[in-house]
Amino acid sequence: MMRTRPLKVALLGCGVVGSEVARIMATHADDLAARIGAPLELAGVAVRRPSKVREGIDPALITTDATALVKRGDIDVVVEVIGGIEPARTLITTAFEHGASVVSANKALLAEDGATLFAAAEKHGRDLYYEAAVAGAIPLLRPLRESLAGDKVNRVLGIVNGTTNFILDRMDSSGAGYSEALDEATALGYAEADPTADVEGFDAAAKAAILAGIAFHTRVRLDDVHREGLTEVTAADIASARRMGCTVKLLAICERAADGRSVTARVHPAMIPLSHPLASVREAYNAVFVEAEAAGQLMFYGPGAGGPPTASAVLGDLVAVCRNRIGESTGPGESAYTRLPVSSMAEVVTRYHISLDVADKPGVLAQVATVFAEHDVSIDTVRQQGRLDSEGLGGEASLVVVTHRAPDAALSGTVEALRKLDTVRGVASIMRVEGE
Template structure:
């Protein structure tokens, strides 16, 4: 086997020379990848058919203290030179962010190196560009670790279910928000209290906005939808709501209805219309639903396919070891392909389904209104719903006098119709405030 940078997967590697890996980044995940490569050296070589070796590790600060498994002699600050080396076969990227990661990975792919990445933001923004570069060079681009940590989800979507037609993907893919909502449900804590606890335990970053505002989940939703529906999707195509508006009162009301609130990713075919709906938002689900039992920082994803039916993937969605496990799974896959002189399955975007706006998307809703306790208010509220053709499933009044509130659950309705209803309610005489609006999923209509 030659070792020039232009050799792609069509030239088999020989078992008498190790496959060499360039690491980009060596933080929590990268250090764990290095450690696992070291302790499983012989087993990985047996699985691949040739040894795997680290050629170098590009880092920003070589002086930073890292795990004992990281050989300081391998560290470099010159990522471009490391990627360009002729003896590098595979590039692992665990840096994150858009740039310079995008430039580095395009350079690696174009020079005939297979790439394994955990970079959800990059793949959700420039995934098609990277896939095109991989296809042109005849090499692999794998990224199982970009969604749901150690849970094997993307490869089943891309390979195991390639002969089926996926209707819907519904899941919990952010451990931070799931931890916060779990604590609010189980202890009665406020959002602020649960967020503070998540931060103390290391589940929430110092700036938790990517998690609690839904950006992290939206990036993962885009990646999932690309594979599930064979359609180019970016993060900008995903409707997004965070969990910051979820209150202890919402949690308590959900409990009274036999529900709990989860931050969900929902990607689905749009019924009788051509196209797909993509959204990330908190929603009430029945406590009987399998996702309701997903606690704390765990992730779980439901896949509904025409032939396979319902499948559920569950496990740890974040952390150094789980994410490193997913990275190494991809490394073994691409290494095997290089040994065999082949390229694994790439992006399939033949369907090019339209991405539907949120307005026509249909779901049920839970609303809580602070109202004046006087005759005629309920009739006026019902009239606002009727004007926009939103049917009320149930209504109850809590409290009296200045503490009176109405709790309503609707039948399935279009998002645009519900939004118009809420705007009417806000200016209605007798309604002091619309204090909560939460979507309801998984309830029979």
């Protein structure tokens, strides 16, 4: 039966995502009410610039006092889409204290201090839902948290940033360099005016922390995630990957150790075989590949950002939280019972693609191979190609080495030793090979 008293919703932030949330609440009001069992009422919208015209929103609902809004006491659910650490953290915990549940899209806050939010939600018997924090409209967190709750997830491998995927896709498909591809992404609106959070991997690292925490039932913070951006990826790296039957993607990788005693979380560019499902993810799309013990391999794919996709995820959480309010229950909270340590990048075991600029003379390959052997890094393939120097003469060569699986610490030691060889002019690039 439909409950006549509406559930009151406070919206914190009315930018691209917040305005779309408000629009969907208004245009699909009847459907949402039918699904929830009660009508929704937008009770207030906290913004920074109240003078801005916001189509479809009653100006009487606009306020600059977000704290007063979440303290009202009659608010059932607070939707937080302002982002950042503060004032978002204080506003969310204040909302819990005054009886509201929370739906958030704030990946940075959840990765930085999710434990504080979960503790506050549990203390006050309220929900904290955050599907929109990772991969936009793709139903990902709820399947990990609920559908796979009876399974054991061993690995999560994904493309979780649309901007970087667009850049790498353009570099691969058109032969463009990094700067040229970034300019195109900016012109099309995929990249922000300041793209640092995307291209340096901060955005993906926050999402990796959230994914690892849910997948492995342990607390993983942003500082635990090894992070490398894609600014050093060159057209030569893309071409070399193509010769190997691979493509380059910025990947978020969360793994359980083989002995089950620790986990790792990392973000970095990597070569993956063209046969892997993630290799076909184009443009600004996201995809996440999950490997579970019983369910096997699962892949989640779709638009990972933008107003409508992110708002879709927010509304899905809003419906679930409102149903819980009516039923006087709460959904699953934080699950961190395993308390597994997060290992450093030095302990990660994977393959590597290393490109060296070397002197083109006899004995160089033997010297290089000796350095790899001394550091217990086994070589899989070697490709050497001579080239002319700046004066049009010979004497230089490009040496590409692909290793078997080895610990990252062993690779670091190998690279440092290679740099000390007189015959090695420089280490042009180092890239991991994943997904095989």
